[in-house]
Amino acid sequence: xxxxxxxxxxxxxxxxxxxxxxxxxxxxxxxxxxxxxxxxxxxxxxxxxxxxxxxxxxxxxxxxxxxxxxxxxxxxxxxxxxxxxxxxxxxxxxxxxxxxxxxxxxxxxxxxxxxxxxxxxxxxxxxxxxxxxxxxxxxxxxxxxxxxxxxxxxxxxxxxxxxxxxxxxxxxxxxxxxxxxxxxxxxxxxxxxxxxxxxxxxxxxxxxxxxxxxxxxxxxxxxxxxxxxxxxxxxxxxxxxxxxxxxxxxxxxxxxxxxxxxxxxxxxxxxxxxxxxxxxxxxxxxxxxxxxxxxxxxxxxxxxxxxxxxxxx
Amino acid sequence: xxxxxxxxxxxxxxxxxxxxxxxxxxxxxxxxxxxxxxxxxxxxxxxxxxxxxxxxxxxxxxxxxxxxxxxxxxxxxxxxxxxxxxxxxxxxxxxxxxxxxxxxxxxxxxxxxxxxxxxxxxxxxxxxxxxxxxxxxxxxxxxxxxxxxxxxxxxxxxxxxxxxxxxxxxxxxxxxxxxxxxxxxxxxxxxxxxxxxxxxxxxxxxxxxxxxxxxxxxxxxxxxxxxxxxxxxxxxxxxxxxxxxxxxxxxxxxxxxxxxxxxxxxxxxxxxxxxxxxxxxxxxxxxxxxxxxxxxxxxxx
Numbered sequence: 001x002x003x004x005x006x007x008x009x010x011x012x013x014x015x016x017x018x019x020x021x022x023x024x025x026x027x028x029x030x031x032x033x034x035x036x037x038x039x040x041x042x043x044x045x046x047x048x049x050x051x052x053x054x055x056x057x058x059x060x061x062x063x064x065x066x067x068x069x070x071x072x073x074x075x076x077x078x079x080x081x082x083x084x085x086x087x088x089x090x091x092x093x094x095x096x097x098x099x100x101x102x103x104x105x106x107x108x109x110x111x112x113x114x115x116x117x118x119x120x121x122x123x124x125x126x127x128x129x130x131x132x133x134x135x136x137x138x139x140x141x142x143x144x145x146x147x148x149x150x151x152x153x154x155x156x157x158x159x160x161x162x163x164x165x166x167x168x169x170x171x172x173x174x175x176x177x178x179x180x181x182x183x184x185x186x187x188x189x190x191x192x193x194x195x196x197x198x199x200x201x202x203x204x205x206x207x208x209x210x211x212x213x214x215x216x217x218x219x220x221x222x223x224x225x226x227x228x229x230x231x232x233x234x235x236x237x238x239x240x241x242x243x244x245x246x247x248x249x250x251x252x253x254x255x256x257x258x259x260x261x262x263x264x265x266x267x268x269x270x271x272x273x274x275x276x277x278x279x280x281x282x283x284x285x286x287x288x289x290x291x292x293x294x295x296x297x298x299x300x301x302x303x304x305x306x307x308x309x310x311x312x313x
Numbered sequence: 314x315x316x317x318x319x320x321x322x323x324x325x326x327x328x329x330x331x332x333x334x335x336x337x338x339x340x341x342x343x344x345x346x347x348x349x350x351x352x353x354x355x356x357x358x359x360x361x362x363x364x365x366x367x368x369x370x371x372x373x374x375x376x377x378x379x380x381x382x383x384x385x386x387x388x389x390x391x392x393x394x395x396x397x398x399x400x401x402x403x404x405x406x407x408x409x410x411x412x413x414x415x416x417x418x419x420x421x422x423x424x425x426x427x428x429x430x431x432x433x434x435x436x437x438x439x440x441x442x443x444x445x446x447x448x449x450x451x452x453x454x455x456x457x458x459x460x461x462x463x464x465x466x467x468x469x470x471x472x473x474x475x476x477x478x479x480x481x482x483x484x485x486x487x488x489x490x491x492x493x494x495x496x497x498x499x500x501x502x503x504x505x506x507x508x509x510x511x512x513x514x515x516x517x518x519x520x521x522x523x524x525x526x527x528x529x530x531x532x533x534x535x536x537x538x539x540x541x542x543x544x545x546x547x548x549x550x551x552x553x554x555x556x557x558x559x560x561x562x563x564x565x566x567x568x569x570x571x572x573x574x575x576x577x578x579x580x581x582x583x584x585x586x587x588x589x590x591x592x593x594x595x596x597x598x599x600x601x602x603x604x605x606x607x608x609x610x611x612x613x614x
Contacts, residue, residue, distance in 0.1 A: 112603040127592035280434040288427030
């Protein structure tokens with residue numbers, strides 16, 4: 001009779017699947033070859049970035065098209081302090097730098113709403129990229145070679161920790177009073193403020209929290225390549241890919257990013273090396289297509305199927 | 314030191330600033346129409362410029378046709394593409410998201426971003442990602458101590474004339490009047506019997522046509538690649554934010570200002586600073602006018 005889907009067993013199934021996936025990823029380096037470990041590392045990187053992006057953009061509706069700026073700043077800090085700072089300190093400092101940058105620009109930037117916020121964040125990321133490029137050109141450093149980076153296994157587990165932290169952070173925030181406040185301001189900022197939600201403080205906090213982990217992710221990923229180029233760690237396609245993954249997944253909890261990341265990751269693993277341009281075409285089509293056909297993402301499709309199934313055909 | 318001052322005061326930089334500014338004005342004009350009548354930020358707008366540039370390039374290098382002769386045909390193709398995008402994508406987006414909904418603006422942005430990625434990479438697949446250029450009408454003319462190539466003079470004249478013609482058309486005709494009515498208040502325009510859908514379709518056609526025309530002019534002036542378009546999108550955004558929505562003459566002034574900022578800024582610093590200046594102006598303009606220059610009234614349901 002009822003068209004309402006039954007949530008309880010489904011939620012438990014999601015949790016079990018998530019824990020099994022996490023266990024598999026944790027065990028991966030002990031039996032897989034280095035190529036597979038490197039692939040898993042990329043998957044974890046996207047997961048950490050997408051979950052962090054969702055903390056700001058899915059919960060508040062402020063769609064950031066410039067999250068790569070935090071990633072790039074973190075990577076840049078590690079490279080600049082290479083072999084003068086101990087690595088764990090540099091990685092922690094990368095997270096702090098990204099959070100600090102978000103805190104500094106947050107107040108004026110979060111006054112800008114809707115599509116203007118989207119293009120503003122994009123512009124800021126490009127401005128930071130070109131400023132650093134101009135400074136590097138003026139000082140005569142075009143690229144750097146890093147010697148003595150840690151072992152792949154160490155990098156892998158650092159990224160595993162970051163992906164787990166980003167996921168847990170979104171779970172905790174999403175269920176908290178803070179998270180409900182963010183959702184309320186997403187629906188109607190003025191109404192939320194009238195009801196006593198500290199809108200400005202909440203937005204700023206979400207922005208800072210969503211910046212810290214991408215900063216550390218950038219720092220860890222900088223260790224993977226021995227050859228460092230500024231343009232690469234500030235590539236806008238990093239932001240776009242994270243958004244595409246989140247949109248593909250749908251919803252505003254941790255399940256969407258996991259589904260979307262897995263889906264697009266598999267597509268890219270199949271296509272990226274063989275046909276990079278075709279991969280970019282598919283990425284663009286995924287963005288445009290999901291907006292037109294399935295604005296609710298994979299989760300939206302699953303839910304509507306479940307709802308149809310429950311209504312009994 | 315004095316040589317820098319001489320360069321700054323010479324007419325040479327002023328001419329360069331005018332050429333850049335008039336191209337920005339032409340590109341921004343089309344973006345302004347589309348954003349004004351639909352409230353959608355078309356981030357793929359610069360890619361239409363890029364495609365127009367390729368159209369003129371191929372007409373020249375395969376058929377030997379002058380870019381100035383090819384420009385009207387390229388603009389006509391642009392108009393058709395604009396109609397196709399309006400029919401195929403925008404109407405559909407209105408259908409799924411619902412006109413006037415808050416999600417619409419964000420969703421349309423992602424849609425156009427996807428379109429932009431598709432256009433750039435399709436162009437890279439079809440034409441290779443390498444930059445290419447054509448040499449047409451490079452004869453140098455002198456006016457006082459200012460040296461000008463024929464192609465730059467032509468670009469300045471055509472872009473300037475088109476901007477003024479479109480602005481005059483919108484200022485005087487019934488179509489222009491209904492377009493401005495839709496820009497100012499879409500719901501009220503519907504009530505007084507304006508066919509909003511038709512006005513939006515015409516805006517898309519006109520916007521894409523002027524962008525493609527600008528592309529044909531760009532092909533004469535600089536090297537083009539599949540990724541040439543995006544800086545034009547950014548420049549056009551700055552112009553709209555500074556000049557105001559639907560205000561085409563103020564947009565012209567803002568475009569010339571941006572052209573001057575870029576030309577003189579690069580002359581004073583270095584070519585590395587071009588993108589820094591462009592994005593710096595962009596971020597500053599958005600922070601100073603957080604909702605665009607026209608603070609939008611909350612639209613009643």
